[in-house]
Amino acid sequence: MADELHKGLEGVLVAESSLSYIDGDEGKLVYRGYTIEDLAENASYEEVLYLLWHGELPTRAELDAFESEMAAERDIDDAVVDLLRDLVDADEDPMNALRTAVSQLSAYEPEDDADPEDLDASLRKGRRITAKIPTILAAYDRLRRGEDVVEPREDLGHAANFLYMFTGEEPDDVAAETFDMALTLHADHGLNASTFTSMVIASTLADMYSSVTGGIGALSGSLHGGANQDVMELLVEVEESGKDPLQWVDDAIADGLRVPGWGHRVYNVKDPRAVILERKSKDLGNASGEKKWYDIAHDIEQYLIDEKNFDEKGLAPNVDFYSGTVYYQLGIPLDLYTPIFAMSRVGGWVGHVLEYQEDNRLIRPRGRYIGDESNDWTPIDER
Numbered sequence: 001m002a003d004e005l006h007k008g009l010e011g012v013l014v015a016e017s018s019l020s021y022i023d024g025d026e027g028k029l030v031y032r033g034y035t036i037e038d039l040a041e042n043a044s045y046e047e048v049l050y051l052l053w054h055g056e057l058p059t060r061a062e063l064d065a066f067e068s069e070m071a072a073e074r075d076i077d078d079a080v081v082d083l084l085r086d087l088v089d090a091d092e093d094p095m096n097a098l099r100t101a102v103s104q105l106s107a108y109e110p111e112d113d114a115d116p117e118d119l120d121a122s123l124r125k126g127r128r129i130t131a132k133i134p135t136i137l138a139a140y141d142r143l144r145r146g147e148d149v150v151e152p153r154e155d156l157g158h159a160a161n162f163l164y165m166f167t168g169e170e171p172d173d174v175a176a177e178t179f180d181m182a183l184t185l186h187a188d189h190g191l192n193a194s195t196f197t198s199m200v201i202a203s204t205l206a207d208m209y210s211s212v213t214g215g216i217g218a219l220s221g222s223l224h225g226g227a228n229q230d231v232m233e234l235l236v237e238v239e240e241s242g243k244d245p246l247q248w249v250d251d252a253i254a255d256g257l258r259v260p261g262w263g264h265r266v267y268n269v270k271d272p273r274a275v276i277l278e279r280k281s282k283d284l285g286n287a288s289g290e291k292k293w294y295d296i297a298h299d300i301e302q303y304l305i306d307e308k309n310f311d312e313k314g315l316a317p318n319v320d321f322y323s324g325t326v327y328y329q330l331g332i333p334l335d336l337y338t339p340i341f342a343m344s345r346v347g348g349w350v351g352h353v354l355e356y357q358e359d360n361r362l363i364r365p366r367g368r369y370i371g372d373e374s375n376d377w378t379p380i381d382e383r
């Protein structure tokens with residue numbers, strides 16, 4: 001066996017997949033053969049879920065049935081709401097609250113005793129978790145605002161229903177479509193760290209709740225999904241400093257800042273999702289007359305390219321760089337940005353787990369041992 005070390009598993013092929021394809025040099029992303037641009041423009045998030053989980057686009061009848069099944073699974077048990085209240089009291093971060101609540105959901109899973117190798121049951125579990133995540137997040141946010149939880153509605157789409165439960169008002173078409181598009185953009189991305197985490201867990205024949213709970217944990221970190229909140233915090237900090245944004249960034253880089261929302265393990269050029277989100281952020285700003293956040297982000301992007309030559313180092317905006325400026329304009333609090341990423345990426349976690357389990361093999365790499373090999377035992381009183 002080769003003893004070459006692949007730190008961070010960079011470039012290591014560990015599985016075959018037909019869910020999503022990324023060309024990191026061309027800035028191209030496709031889900032099951034459909035470009036992200038086509039999907040962002042034409043597909044609903046539910047259509048994307050169907051595509052990822054069933055391998056092809058649904059017919060109208062299949063989509064109607066799928067949407068109804070999802071909508072019927074949105075309710076969460078009162079005990080989960082009680083848990084969320086406790087977590088609000090403990091001032092828990094929403095991403096951690098989501099991780100805890102998803103883990104608790106398994107207690108109310110009707111097919112709890114299904115064999116983990118029963119892929120149809122795993123798919124239904126994945127669908128239930130996906131349907132309930134928006135309910136958990138909206139409830140958590142309302143509880144911490146001291147407001148009553150709003151029950152899900154079955155007549156609204158996944159994105160619109162989240163915004164409805166979150167605000168208590170039915171969203172307008174622009175907000176619902178923008179949010180739906182953001183969910184589509186984040187749904188899958190190859191064997192990223194959180195998806196791989198879910199697959200590692202599933203490879204032991206643990207159940208879907210464990211896989212998704214682990215995926216949420218992996219996504220929360222600042223090198224992964226956590227970066228979308230970091231970007232918006234940076235933009236707010238820049239704005240509140242009253243300094244010239246470019247000078248602020250220059251100083252921060254000199255102090256060793258890793259610019260959140262920049263760089264990617266796979267892309268060497270601008271992430272195609274960042275291109276779409278940038279355009280959306282600009283359009284929303286133009287429509288509302290409040291282009292401040294888009295402008296600051298865009299100016300920073302230009303500066304990093306023109307003055308810091310980030311592009312020559314293969315550094316470019318990733319999906320997280322402009323998403324926050326879109327969510328901000330939808331009135332979503334900063335610490336919900338990463339949970340919203342999870343609300344979408346659960347589609348990829350479930351899809352990859354199911355695909356991997358079709359031909360499961362325990363994931364178990366090796367580490368090279370570099371410790372001592374033959375120490376003499378020293379009794380505790382002599383150390």
Ligand SMILES: CC(=O)SCCNC(=O)CCNC(=O)[C@H](O)C(C)(C)COP(=O)(O)OP(=O)(O)OC[C@H]1O[C@@H](n2cnc3c(N)ncnc32)[C@H](O)[C@@H]1OP(=O)(O)O
Pocket residue numbers: 008222223224225227257258259260261262263264265266313315318319320
């Ligand atoms: C949804 C997602 O998960 S997308 C990624 C979200 N994460 C972020 O936006 C956090 C900021 N970005 C990063 O930390 C990194 O680019 C990562 C973790 C995403 C990818 O990292 P890796 O592929 O491991 O690249 P690595 O850390 O080896 O960086 C390569 C070089 O680029 C530099 N670099 C990478 N990202 C950045 C950045 N955001 N800002 C400044 N420099 C950077 C590194 O310092 C390193 O420079 P060096 O060779 O002079 O030491």
Ligand SMILES: O=C([O-])CC(=O)C(=O)O
Pocket residue numbers: 188189190191192193265266318319
């Ligand atoms: O693919 C990755 O490494 C990070 C990720 O999840 C994404 O960009 O959506």
